[in-house]
Amino acid sequence: MATTKTGAPLDRGTLDTLLRRRLFYTPSFEMYGGVSGLYDYGPPGCALQQSIVDTWRKHFVLEEDMLEVDCTMLTPHEVLKTSGHVDKFADWMCKDPKSGEIFRADHLVEEVLEARLKGDKEARGEKVAVEEEDADKKKRKKKVKDIQVVKLTDEVRKEYEETLAKIDNYDGAELGELIIKHKITNPATGGALEPPVAFNLMFQTSIGPSSNLPGYLRPETAQGQFLTFNKLLEFNNLRMPFASASIGKSFRNEISPRSGLLRVREFLMAEIEHFVDPAEKKHPRFVEVADSVSLKFLPRNVQEQGQTTIVEKTIGEAVREGMVDNETLGYFLARIQLFLKEIGIDQNKVRFRQHMPNEMAHYATDCWDAELLTSYGWIECVGCADRSAYDLTVHSKKTGQSLIVREALEVPKVWEQWDIVVDKKWLGPRFKKDAKKVEEAIEKVPQEEREKMAATLKEGGKITVKVDGLGEVELDKVTVEKNQHTQNVREYTPNVIEPSFGIGRIFYSLIEHIYWTRPGSELRDVLSFPPRIAPTKILIVPLSSNKDFAPLVTALSHKIRRAGVSNRVDNSSTSIGKRYSRNDELGTPFGITIDFQTVKDGTVTLRERDGMKQIRASQEQVIEVVKGILEDNGTWEEALEKYGEFQGQELDE
Amino acid sequence: MATTKTGAPLDRGTLDTLLRRRLFYTPSFEMYGGVSGLYDYGPPGCALQQSIVDTWRKHFVLEEDMLEVDCTMLTPHEVLKTSGHVDKFADWMCKDPKSGEIFRADHLVEEVLEARLKGDKEARGEKVAVEEEDADKKKRKKKVKDIQVVKLTDEVRKEYEETLAKIDNYDGAELGELIIKHKITNPATGGALEPPVAFNLMFQTSIGPSSNLPGYLRPETAQGQFLTFNKLLEFNNLRMPFASASIGKSFRNEISPRSGLLRVREFLMAEIEHFVDPAEKKHPRFVEVADSVSLKFLPRNVQEQGQTTIVEKTIGEAVREGMVDNETLGYFLARIQLFLKEIGIDQNKVRFRQHMPNEMAHYATDCWDAELLTSYGWIECVGCADRSAYDLTVHSKKTGQSLIVREALEVPKVWEQWDIVVDKKWLGPRFKKDAKKVEEAIEKVPQEEREKMAATLKEGGKITVKVDGLGEVELDKVTVEKNQHTQNVREYTPNVIEPSFGIGRIFYSLIEHIYWTRPGSELRDVLSFPPRIAPTKILIVPLSSNKDFAPLVTALSHKIRRAGVSNRVDNSSTSIGKRYSRNDELGTPFGITIDFQTVKDGTVTLRERDGMKQIRASQEQVIEVVKGILEDNGTWEEALEKYGEFQGQELDE
Known part of the structure; x- marks a missing residue:
């Protein structure tokens, strides 16, 4: 149950009225009936947001000498196609053609099956547990209002349970099959639904007067930072690791946003992209936090057992044990915790939850969320993802421009290897358009084989190589020799650790955490912001x-x-x-x-x-x-x- | 000619290279070939922008207790339809169907005619003056590269000159006629052009999953502030005058942006909406600037004579003489000047130019621009417009919600008048659906007539009123009496004075003003930002x-x-x-x-x-x-x- 700063039950309605009355925020375009998912900040909200942003900038950008950039929100199609957002940044929706209502398919299936299971439990006389719910679930609850007390067969019950456990894994076709199989309809009217279609969550527009340059409003600030990587690296005198940072609006065209400031279509983000050598994810300042900062973790293995038990330990311990993958990730988790503390977040209402493999964004290889407890449940407010080399690699591949670090090796790497050298003047005319294929096949010949080839040649024999589509090809004008090689420079594509802050969600959670009611003849509400953060x-x-x-x-x-x-x-x-x-x-x-x-x-x-x-x-x-x-x-x-x-x-x- | 801080000729190419090398800014999406009109700010650019914004916030928002708000960029169609932007925020463009090239029609006509006039002058052996050009003209120059030395008849020459003098006044059809009449074609290919069509400069998108809520990215931050007026007034304890302010991105889908940071599609604005009683545009702090701040003016009457002679005087004098309409407008012009000075703008490169009636935005009744001299000419960097009651009135009319101030009168207004009172119980059944029409007609009867009516009634006569569509209607159950009325509250729709700052333009102009080259064995460039503004x-x-x-x-x-x-x-x-x-x-x-x-x-x-x-x-x-x-x-x-x-x-x- 959500509580105020003093531990009393929190009445969200009262708080919300206060926040609107005092103009912390207000629904946008209210004179015109409003647009769901859009909010304006009034003077105190604006000042509070500014305080949070200033503190963030000092705590991260200035403290760590990060390279702050300000990239455009308008982003051409091609960039977001490459990053995967055009194809994967989507939810499945299905429409009731009669009422015109649109449902998010996974949420609908989940909520209908859960309602039926509850009805079944009631029918069986079992106790219906009141669980802690996350914001999304709470929101979705509204659609299925009446729980029908209907007993299910043991078989159906088991099937529903198994389906719910995998609900995040279904694609559109599978969700469509579930809807048909389980006879899921519009909960309000019973109307039949059309099959799910993908709905991309980016706002689309067109740049310039001819309509041949489609674009989107960015869904995250990250892409602009990735595309500037080479320039930032140079600005940083070619030194690694380094971080860029950006504070700005991003956009997400939610299918049906509710939950106030927690699920909005336009939001302020503060994102850090820390570029790091994948072979060396240590962090020089990790020692400063290792033993002094203790976090509440909800790791993957605990969640896999269906539990939410918190594991509390120092970040040093968590990294040593391997629960948190590396020092850089650990350093940022600790810094996130310190930031949240500084702005006044209740330390008993913070946890760090590791993502399950199936819930991660398409670019992430690991992710921890800082979640804050509010009246909507545990809310993801900061994501800390390891995006590996995903983005730099795809952009580089698409544009043909390298996004890599060249590092002079202190001790040059020296090794011997067998090299096959074919006379190009012979190879070209001999194989014509297949010459490249042959070269590639030669490239792939393993060292042991090359040694044998050298021996064969020495004995005056002929050597062949197997080429796709051409079969065994005899090589003429060729030498195979053992040579010494020296490498002075190492090249690598950096990995990216990305702490990403939803400022609006932090803003709202903070208010819930510092809100209380002063007892007395007349109850009076107080928002106890730390003085430095107060509007x-x-x-x-x-x-x-x-x-x-x-x-x-x-x-x-x-x-x-x-x-x-x-x-x-x-x-x-x-x-x-x-x-x-x-x-x-x-x-x-x-x-x-x-x-x-x-x-x-x-x-x-x-x-x-x-x-x-x-x-x-x-x-x-x-x-x-x-x-x-x-x-x-x-x-x-x-x-x-x-x-x-x-x-x-x-x-x- | 543009000069550096030390008065030497300014080489824009060199400066531009420096700014890109040092990552003040960089074209967005350069890896993908770039998108014209979109730029990213790198670390020093970002810090400089932040310094300017911080200074602005202190100078205006904090100093004057303005109510800062942060409204959404996404704006539904209906709001911008009402504000006039859907219909009027457009340029005329015409297309060469063969090459696919798109031209801004007014710019094309202007530039072709100007080129012909130059060719004529050369043919006549007249001197072609090198004038100071504004950024737009310089930009457009590029299209017509070769001046054809062809003599025109005196008649044609005169016609061209008259057309150019009125070039801002033509609508699409007229521009189309000019193109046909003067045989204007694609300057590069000679290809024929399609007739001009309106191109709205707002980026369009669709909000939510069904496409029935079209929206735009805001072209200015102002609309959000207007729609929040009632709430802000209440927040300000119902006191007038007061100002709201907003700092945020706005968007303008330019037809073909050039001129670097001066004409971009996404830009940071800082806007103030100062709400003021139309009957009382005095400002309490005007005395602080009246005699101490001197401005360089380029008023309307000077421009009408085709001159650019500067009139320099104190703002106190300018308001007393009526050149600047009122104290509030004058106060803001002075404060703008002081702000520009504080961030390091060269005081010899600022002028305040009054808009000509035909160049003002559709909502403005008067407007002064703070223009800064750069290598692109005089650039509009701050607009200070009197939007009168335009916006509040149209939104109020459209939504049926009042946006007014009710002011308790210190001395109640007392007056006598003749009132016509008709028994509604008679009126309704008697006229049915026309009852309202009759009431409106009664409402409009002038006082002299009412006095006569009273006399007629006293004499036992019948009175009539003329109703549209019904002719003369006889009124029964009616009294006409002289009554004393008292008004304790005055209602008015505030006027709005709007200082609106293009932060990117100020940013770029500032850099040109403080840039210089240090003499020595090797020439070295210096950017002499005032310490407080330096990145x-x-x-x-x-x-x-x-x-x-x-x-x-x-x-x-x-x-x-x-x-x-x-x-x-x-x-x-x-x-x-x-x-x-x-x-x-x-x-x-x-x-x-x-x-x-x-x-x-x-x-x-x-x-x-x-x-x-x-x-x-x-x-x-x-x-x-x-x-x-x-x-x-x-x-x-x-x-x-x-x-x-x-x-x-x-x-x-």
């Missing part, structure tokens, strides 16, 4: 609309801004208590009140959001307290001790 | 690859980063002089060298990019000098004086 740092409130306060408010606001701290003034006519509680909802960590004492001696009160205690001090001192806390150079408790708690003001809180 | 602030170079330097380099880099200053290490094996000159090209304002002295006593040298002078001091002192300069709290000259110039090191510069 606004200081609220300035004049005690009343007394004319003397206005110039002091303006001057103080400027003073605070010059100190580099964001602030907002609330000089509306509502009571000071109401204004503070409005700002608790906005998550503003500090409030400064200007009152009659301020007019006399310039002092102000400073209120801390979570504890609601106040101090009274000069404006400079108060700014210093807040700056200190923002810069990790002091705490509120220290300030309370230094200045003493102030209790003079009457506030109707 | 990286400090370069750290170890004197050589001596093993003792490496730990010092790492420690210093961390120290500088902790001080919040971005830095890069160049420990490549090239000479220190080459490394410095590489970083001059990157525009890094400061360089720190770690040498043998550092190993002994921890001191380092600090080099300033533009003057190449160095000081020697402790690491803490050097960091303090740089931080001071970045925070406007000290200058390089002061540091030179304090620490003395250091000349010990041998650098092969």
